[in-house]
Amino acid sequence: MPILVIEDEPKTGDYLQRGLTESGFAVRLARNGRDGLALAAEDEIELVVLDVMLPRMDGWQVLEALRANPATAQIPVLFLTARDEVQDRVRGLELGADDYLVKPFAFAELVARIRTLLRRGPVREDALIRIADMEIDVFRRRVRRGAVTIALTAQEFALLHLLAQREGQVLSRSLIASHVWDMNFDSDTNVIDAAVRRLRRKIDDPFEPKLIHTRRGMGYVCEAQPAGIA
Amino acid sequence: MKGRLRHSLALRIGAMFVLVVALAAAGLGTYLYRAFVAEIERRDDIQLLGKLRQVQILLGRPGAAELLHTRPEFFRDTMSGQENSLVRFIGADGAVLADINATGEPYPVPPAAGPAPQREAIASWTSRHGDPGRVVAGSARLDSGPLTVVVARAYGERSAMFARYRVRIAVAATVSALAAALLAALVLRRGLRPLHVVAEHAALVRPGTLAQRLEVAAAPSELRPLIDAFNAMLARLQEGYARLSGFSADLAHEFRTPVTNLIGQSQVMLAQPRTVADYEQLIASNIEEMERLARMIDSMLFLARAGQDEVVLAREPRDALDELRKIADFFESMAEERGLRLTCAGEGTVLADPALLRRALANLLSNAVRHAAAGSTIALHARQGAGTTELSVSNEGAPVAPAHLGHLFERFYRADSARSDAQGSTGLGLSIVRAIMDLHGGTAAVHADGGHIRFTLAFPAR
Numbered sequence: 001m002p003i004l005v006i007e008d009e010p011k012t013g014d015y016l017q018r019g020l021t022e023s024g025f026a027v028r029l030a031r032n033g034r035d036g037l038a039l040a041a042e043d044e045i046e047l048v049v050l051d052v053m054l055p056r057m058d059g060w061q062v063l064e065a066l067r068a069n070p071a072t073a074q075i076p077v078l079f080l081t082a083r084d085e086v087q088d089r090v091r092g093l094e095l096g097a098d099d100y101l102v103k104p105f106a107f108a109e110l111v112a113r114i115r116t117l118l119r120r121g122p123v124r125e126d127a128l129i130r131i132a133d134m135e136i137d138v139f140r141r142r143v144r145r146g147a148v149t150i151a152l153t154a155q156e157f158a159l160l161h162l163l164a165q166r167e168g169q170v171l172s173r174s175l176i177a178s179h180v181w182d183m184n185f186d187s188d189t190n191v192i193d194a195a196v197r198r199l200r201r202k203i204d205d206p207f208e209p210k211l212i213h214t215r216r217g218m219g220y221v222c223e224a225q226p227a228g229i230a
Numbered sequence: 231m232k233g234r235l236r237h238s239l240a241l242r243i244g245a246m247f248v249l250v251v252a253l254a255a256a257g258l259g260t261y262l263y264r265a266f267v268a269e270i271e272r273r274d275d276i277q278l279l280g281k282l283r284q285v286q287i288l289l290g291r292p293g294a295a296e297l298l299h300t301r302p303e304f305f306r307d308t309m310s311g312q313e314n315s316l317v318r319f320i321g322a323d324g325a326v327l328a329d330i331n332a333t334g335e336p337y338p339v340p341p342a343a344g345p346a347p348q349r350e351a352i353a354s355w356t357s358r359h360g361d362p363g364r365v366v367a368g369s370a371r372l373d374s375g376p377l378t379v380v381v382a383r384a385y386g387e388r389s390a391m392f393a394r395y396r397v398r399i400a401v402a403a404t405v406s407a408l409a410a411a412l413l414a415a416l417v418l419r420r421g422l423r424p425l426h427v428v429a430e431h432a433a434l435v436r437p438g439t440l441a442q443r444l445e446v447a448a449a450p451s452e453l454r455p456l457i458d459a460f461n462a463m464l465a466r467l468q469e470g471y472a473r474l475s476g477f478s479a480d481l482a483h484e485f486r487t488p489v490t491n492l493i494g495q496s497q498v499m500l501a502q503p504r505t506v507a508d509y510e511q512l513i514a515s516n517i518e519e520m521e522r523l524a525r526m527i528d529s530m531l532f533l534a535r536a537g538q539d540e541v542v543l544a545r546e547p548r549d550a551l552d553e554l555r556k557i558a559d560f561f562e563s564m565a566e567e568r569g570l571r572l573t574c575a576g577e578g579t580v581l582a583d584p585a586l587l588r589r590a591l592a593n594l595l596s597n598a599v600r601h602a603a604a605g606s607t608i609a610l611h612a613r614q615g616a617g618t619t620e621l622s623v624s625n626e627g628a629p630v631a632p633a634h635l636g637h638l639f640e641r642f643y644r645a646d647s648a649r650s651d652a653q654g655s656t657g658l659g660l661s662i663v664r665a666i667m668d669l670h671g672g673t674a675a676v677h678a679d680g681g682h683i684r685f686t687l688a689f690p691a692r
Binding site for chain 1 (some may be wrong): 343510513514516517519520524525527528535540542556559560561562563564566567585588589592595
């Protein structure tokens with residue numbers, strides 16, 4: 001089922017459509033609220049990404065209309081706003097939105113939020129995660145590559161677990177900071193880079209293939225394929 | 231009119247002035263009138279008593295009884311100007327011996343007050359025309375025996391005179407009130423002129439002329455507090471305005487560097503065909519610049535909102551050492567890479583918004599890690615005071631000149647003029663720390679001792 005993007009700003013709409021399509025989603029793009037509502041009612045829409053700063057019919061009205069129509073009332077809505085005032089957020093969530101992102105946002109962050117809302121990970125809740133020759137025993141907090149057991153600090157383990165749970169997904173630095181350290185603000189990004197470098201020294205440096213890859217400008221991804229091919 | 235009265239000082243003072251003058255004139259007039267009336271009445275009463283006395287004396291003369299029967303008017307006419315006096319003679323048995331009362335005035339007969347009545351014996355009555363009258367009775371002896379003499383008078387003319395007098399007083403009071411109003415207007419116009427001068431000066435204040443001040447020396451003493459306050463306000467505005475415009479200039483400057491990089495490197499790249507790797511390199515570099523811009527915008531918005539107290543605090547008591555350890559944990563890898571050691575010590579409970587507390591500590595640590603000398607130790611310490619909980623971050627690094635210390639919490643202030651752009655610094659970290667402390671009603675302070683520098687956050691206990 002497709003995702004519906006309602007966005008009037010041409011460049012934003014274009015890159016959202018392109019980026020989400022390339023991330024494996026089917027995407028419908030509406031350039032205004034009315035078209036968006038029509039598409040939502042016609043098609044089987046799985047999720048709506050809604051810009052609240054729309055001309056004429058604004059995002060709040062679209063949201064209300066979506067919730068008022070029984071056919072669309074259950075569709076998860078993620079709204080995008082350039083104003084991160086508290087009352088804006090509260091209003092959106094009160095009107096029945098499920099999540100929001102403040103512009104500017106990292107694209108990887110948007111993809112991660114959409115995946116969370118759709119409850120389709122791939123977030124692996126397994127007790128044992130295997131990627132290539134790496135084995136993570138979540139309960140015992142033990143990591144092995146091949147026959148070698150690797151000792152990790154609690155912090156390193158949490159970081160590796162997060163990356164491995166979302167194998168193949170690019171995770172932004174702010175998402176990593178938020179999940180591993182509960183730091184919910186844009187802080188010094190070098191901190192995350194240093195933490196990943198340290199993890200890599202233990203997990204990747206002595207082994208092949210490399211599992212943790214940098215996506216420059218985006219974040220980090222854990223996967224068996226070498227970077228650049230994916 | 232009511233609105234104008236409330237809003238115009240001149241009108242208000244003028245109206246009060248006129249009211250005061252009118253009340254004073256009316257009061258004075260009333261007092262003088264009363265005194266005048268009392269005096270006239272006293273004189274009339276004395277005359278009335280004199281008349282009685284004369285009649286009594288006449289009655290004692292030989293042949294008085296005869297005269298009383300034949301020419302009673304004689305008793306009335308003995309006094310000049312007393313033609314309208316009423317006289318009655320009453321015998322011991324109550325019979326009226328003679329009554330001089332041409333118009334038949336119905337005056338009462340008070341009890342006889344002996345041979346020499348005083349003013350207290352005089353009674354009042356009202357004539358047929360409604361004029362006030364006075365009457366007094368006295369005893370006398372005639373050959374045939376004792377008798378009572380009653381002398382009465384109506385004062386019609388006197389009432390008319392009093393009425394005229396009242397009108398005059400009212401006119402005088404009104405005229406003086408009007409004259410006062412006129413004078414008040416003139417005096418107030420002159421008296422309030424300094425206020426107009428102040429207003430004219432104030433009207434000339436523009437963003438560019440905030441350095442000017444109103445003259446205090448020439449102003450009347452009543453206006454000096456106002457002018458002082460106004461000047462103090464100008465000083466504060468000037469300072470705030472200077473900071474704000476300096477801030478926007480800094481902001482524009484800070485934005486210029488990343489934007490220049492974005493434009494320049496993109497144009498250079500596009501000028502020639504490049505490899506895919508080159509393009510990727512460009513885009514990644516652009517993203518880094520733009521992320522820095524985004525962080526700056528985010529920080530700016532936070533500072534703007536904190537400055538207007540629009541940030542809602544969700545304060546919770548937290549274990550101070552616990553919070554320090556969390557932050558140390560976050561920065562551990564980065565510190566390790568630079569050969570730095572992080573230590574946490576102390577104890578206490580800190581009452582703060584956890585997210586903001588972490589943000590403040592993270593900014594301090596980010597700063598410390600950036601400036602600490604390789605191989606040194608960064609010490610995080612918590613101390614529970616009586617009214618405050620202090621969290622401090624100290625590190626060893628290149629000495630910071632004392633001149634810089636006071637400015638470290640200012641936006642975009644960098645002690646080392648070498649830009650630390652490559653490290654992603656926005657130059658706003660420490661000003662955000664101070665804003666967070668302001669929101670909590672606490673303080674952020676910095677102490678330096680050679681290469682040892684310590685930032686201390688003091689959170690109030692309540």
